[in-house]
Amino acid sequence: MKKWFSIFKSELALIFDDKSILLTCLVAPILYAFFIGSIYAEKNVTEIPIAVVDFDHSNLSRKVSQLVNTSEKISVEGHYSSIEDAMFHFNNLEVQGILVLPKNFQRKTINLDGSQVELILNNTKFLTSNEINKAVQSVILTVAGGVRMQYFVSNNIPVELAKQKAQPILPVFKSIYNATNNYGDYLLPILLILIIQQTLIIGFGQSIVHEFKHGLFNHSEKLNFFEFTKILSAKSSYYILLYIIYFFVFYKLIFPFFSLSFNGSIFLHLLLSLLFISVLIIYTTLFASFFKTAIGWTEIMAFSTYPLFLVSGYSWPIDSMPQGLKVFANLLPSTPYFNIFNALATEGAKLDNITNGFAHLLVLLLVGYLLLYVRFQFIKEKMIVKTVEN
Template identity: 40%
Template sequence: MNLSVIWKLFKKEAELVQNDHSVLLALLVAPLLYFLLMGSTYINKDEEQVSVGIVDLDQTKSSKAFLNKVNATQKIAITKTYTNFLEAKCGLNEFEIQGIINIPNGFEKKLKKNESSPIGLILINTKFLSSNDINKAVNLVAIDYALEARQKFFESKGINPSFAKQKANPITAQVNAVYNPTNNYGNFLLPALLILILHQTLLIGLSESVSSDRKNGLMTIGFEESKNNVINYIFGKTGFYLILYTAYMLLTYFVVFPFFDLPIKGSIFSLIIVSILFLFTTLLYGWFVTSFFKSQVRAMEVMAFTSYPIFLITGITWSVSEMPLFLQFISNLIPLKPFFTFLKKVTIMGVDSNLYYEEIIHLLILLLIGYIATFLRLNYLKKQRMTLKSVIK
């Protein structure tokens, strides 16, 4: 490894990026634009005051008190009142509301008799997060309201209030939500989206550069300038991207995360080191794949259109163990998979370092695979160029 040769290749790559507008756009403009767009979309991180309609056929003090308690919850806002269910269903179909609370006639009478009084809850599950919020809030209010009603019933039988409360609710569940106690979607999704933006713009920018080298015959010059040393060529070519995206990572962790109030509960040092490891692994994978293309457009298309399927099989949106075996195998070959798991453990969970060694080892294995594949591919291209050059002479 020759540092002076690597530095020369590093400066040459920086000049190439500066002079190629398409590469410059992918590397400098796209990450910042996507950060702004994605961050603004999920800036609130959680949906509050979900619109709900009501059909109160009982129109009693008890039904109104129940609905007032529902409306007082953080997640729900009663925005529409309907006279009958058909009218409410029309509002549901027109997306005026995300759900309907239907209180039947005789609700109060059954409560006073300590009888079961079911409440109708109709939800639009096309927005499953909103429907889950409504379902959870209404059920919690229903449990509290039922407990209060049973307690009053026992008190009416002459039982003292403390014993009546115990008798009304003999079994209590103590739920302690850890890591994401507010259960908000932003803390879960935003870190992964920010990393995905960096991952894809890095691959697109690198792919345009490598394919341009192949198309214009600059790879031969690169081999010559690296003194036909593939290791010099790898570090010289990737050095610029590694430093640039390490700076983006630092910007993400120290500026973007605090701006969106995203947690980093674990070791920031470990986070930075493993992020650099992830970036270098991604660079090697990207270079290997792109080295088969001579067209910038074709290389960019491949990198751009594989982003969403790759994201889906990394385990961030669905458990990898529930996928078909061949997808599990492919998932384990993608650097994003162990890095997303590591990111979750360090940022949201803040676990001890011994609990994410497996992800670091996984990344190191993928780094080795990527390095060997890229080394062999570039060595092959170097020999091919030398053979072609000797034939021409």
């Protein structure tokens, strides 16, 4: 036990001596949480300025422009007769989009011939471009449905039947993990969790690389796996405690600060977080053992953040991925964790609703521990051979 506390104290000394680990684990989580969060602070964007280029100058084209202007999210800042005039304001970022209504728009629409409406968007701001796209599509579909209905009524079809024929399929939206139907509310919680995940992986990984190069792990040929695990538990206990505190602070302070939905039992959330941290610790130790320098580890892990997020199934369904990516996604701790977190935070799920996710994380923990054992035996044999040769 005395040796365990000695290793624990040595880890604290390493953290405060190594500015990279110190900044990554103590400064970055809170700093990045407020930095990333501030980007989405105005999650519900309104009054997005757009321009309308009307080549038709008809009653229907003017009606479309009026309907777009009355949309909750959109504000028509100007009507133009040429693309060049609208593009001038677009390039100066005075408007975020341009709606182009073509010549003969009314005639082709009323005759049900179809008319191509163009929409030019500034995609550097995906929140605003997404809202413009949704609002314009909604207006165009409404106008098209109204035109079809008038056509059917003019052919002596009863009004109710004309409504059904004009729009035979009515969309029904049921938000599950995005109750506010807002992209910021959907994305920000997981980005905050991703900050915790990546700072832990990078910071603890740097410590492990240092340990294999200069510390107790450097003499692995003298250790058995039990002693190796003991050293690992002493080194990781500080990170486990620190990051459990981070999760609690994020749940209780940062989530409410950004008005993010957070339901479910705090005990289940922290239990899930503890299991998630443990899995990350095991896999970080495993993969960091292959690196020779802390800089190399940091570079790879920093650039892997976005790809790992995309593969986790949060932004793109795992079922739609190629078979190889499906297997890889299910090997990532973030895949079951994000699913359980959403079920708890958004739907207020109970323990019996998330047992599969917990089981998934437990399996990853056991598999990681077995792989770490195999890796340790390989490193030990390699060092024994090296010692004998010397």
